[in-house]
Amino acid sequence: MSDIYDCIIVGAGPAGLAAALYTARDRMKTLILEKLMPGGQINNTDRIENYPGIERIDGPGLIEQMQKQVQNFGAEIKNSSEVTGLEKLKDGKIVVICDEDKFTTRAVILTPGSDYRKLGIPGEEEFRQAGAGVSYCGTCDAPFFKGKQVVAVGGGNTAVQEALHLTKFAEKVTMIHRRDEFRAAKVLVEELLAKANEPNSNLIIKYSTIATAIQGEGKVQSVRLKNVKTNKEEDYPCDGVFIFIGMVPNTGFLKGFVELTDNGFIKCDCAYLRTSVPGVFVAGDCRIGAAMQLATAVGDGVVAAMMLKQYFRDPKWWDEPVSDLLGPGGW
Ligand SMILES: Cc1cc2nc3c(=O)[nH]c(=O)nc-3n(C[C@H](O)[C@H](O)[C@H](O)COP(=O)(O)OP(=O)(O)OC[C@H]3O[C@@H](n4cnc5c(N)ncnc54)[C@H](O)[C@@H]3O)c2cc1C
Numbered sequence: 368m369s370d371i372y373d374c375i376i377v378g379a380g381p382a383g384l385a386a387a388l389y390t391a392r393d394r395m396k397t398l399i400l401e402k403l404m405p406g407g408q409i410n411n412t413d414r415i416e417n418y419p420g421i422e423r424i425d426g427p428g429l430i431e432q433m434q435k436q437v438q439n440f441g442a443e444i445k446n447s448s449e450v451t452g453l454e455k456l457k458d459g460k461i462v463v464i465c466d467e468d469k470f471t472t473r474a475v476i477l478t479p480g481s482d483y484r485k486l487g488i489p490g491e492e493e494f495r496q497a498g499a500g501v502s503y504c505g506t507c508d509a510p511f512f513k514g515k516q517v518v519a520v521g522g523g524n525t526a527v528q529e530a531l532h533l534t535k536f537a538e539k540v541t542m543i544h545r546r547d548e549f550r551a552a553k554v555l556v557e558e559l560l561a562k563a564n565e566p567n568s569n570l571i572i573k574y575s576t577i578a579t580a581i582q583g584e585g586k587v588q589s590v591r592l593k594n595v596k597t598n599k600e601e602d603y604p605c606d607g608v609f610i611f612i613g614m615v616p617n618t619g620f621l622k623g624f625v626e627l628t629d630n631g632f633i634k635c636d637c638a639y640l641r642t643s644v645p646g647v648f649v650a651g652d653c654r655i656g657a658a659m660q661l662a663t664a665v666g667d668g669v670v671a672a673m674m675l676k677q678y679f680r681d682p683k684w685w686d687e688p689v690s691d692l693l694g695p696g697g698w
Pocket of ligand 1 (some may be wrong): 378379380382383400404405406407408409410411412414415416417448449451452478479480481482504507508509541543617620650651652653659660661662664675677
């Protein structure tokens with residue numbers, strides 16, 4: 368059997384495993400290179416309630432099934448294999464470089480994911496375990512804070528949207544922002560301020576305020592707040608702290624190979640997930656415009672795998688603009 372893979376997938380998170388399910392089931396010789404163990408970010412939660420068709424499951428349980436499924440279809444997974452670089456050959460093939468190995472492939476799907484940006488304050492790591500009170504995803508975790516008091520940290524679009532989402536569940540949401548005005552889109556800020564100004568609103572905004580420590584015994588009980596203008600500090604009681612200060616994509620190893628945005632997300636056309644390098648697709652949380660959800664990462668993986676077949680059929684398709692040429696079933 369040839370040593371050349373049809374498809375190498377970088378990262379065995381939900382996007383990578385979903386892509387591998389499709390390529391391997393299509394009888395393509397598929398290799399997934401994973402820096403650690405399969406699973407990615409979703410391994411860190413024991414409560415998923417928004418994956419369609421599954422009422423409730425824990426991250427590791429879902430990943431175990433996804434991994435089994437792709438391996439049953441013949442995909443090969445190499446754990447502890449961090450990809451450190453890629454190289455495009457003159458004949459169009461791509462070399463994927465790990466610390467101790469090199470692999471050659473006809474196409475690549477990049478799925479290295481992202482990490483939540485951390486505040487880096489005492490207590491953040493300690494209370495990060497599911498149920499302890501620190502969260503980075505309101506869409507994922509807001510329902511677990513029904514009737515509770517939470518603090519939301521941040522000032523961008525995601526922070527504002529997520530804080531508004533939290534107000535539907537929590538008894539009280541205190542949003543803290545280090546500046547004295549929000550940098551989110553005007554329309555979102557207007558919605559946020561309107562909510563805060565409602566009579567008996569459950570949304571409180573504290574400007575020029577930062578969190579300096581998260582405190583509690585076994586679970587979050589308060590957060591230490593500091594007003595950056597007056598330097599006044601207070602212990603603010605709460606059951607949870609939601610941190611919405613951005614994402615950091617795991618794309619350092621791709622600099623100079625594919626085009627990245629200023630903050631490191633992989634540029635692509637969002638319909639077919641083609642990157643700036645022919646034969647290299649992207650899927651999941653590491654790409655521009657990602658919705659940063661399990662279901663969308665999985666959906667991306669499937670799209671990239673489907674589009675890869677179109678590329679094999681006609682490599683020139685890579686340079687075609689997104690169009691309606693691929694009608695339903697066209698792939
Ligand atoms: C605590 C927590 C709870 C969450 N809960 C929910 C939820 O309830 N519902 C929901 O929809 N979403 C939830 N999410 C978000 C969801 O987990 C992500 O949107 C999803 O995992 C993104 O999948 P991905 O495959 O794109 O990336 P990731 O999950 O980040 O996977 C990327 C993989 O690539 C590997 N990798 C990175 N760099 C390299 C490299 N150079 N070489 C090889 N491998 C590499 C990583 O080790 C990782 O395994 C949660 C996230 C967290 C952190």
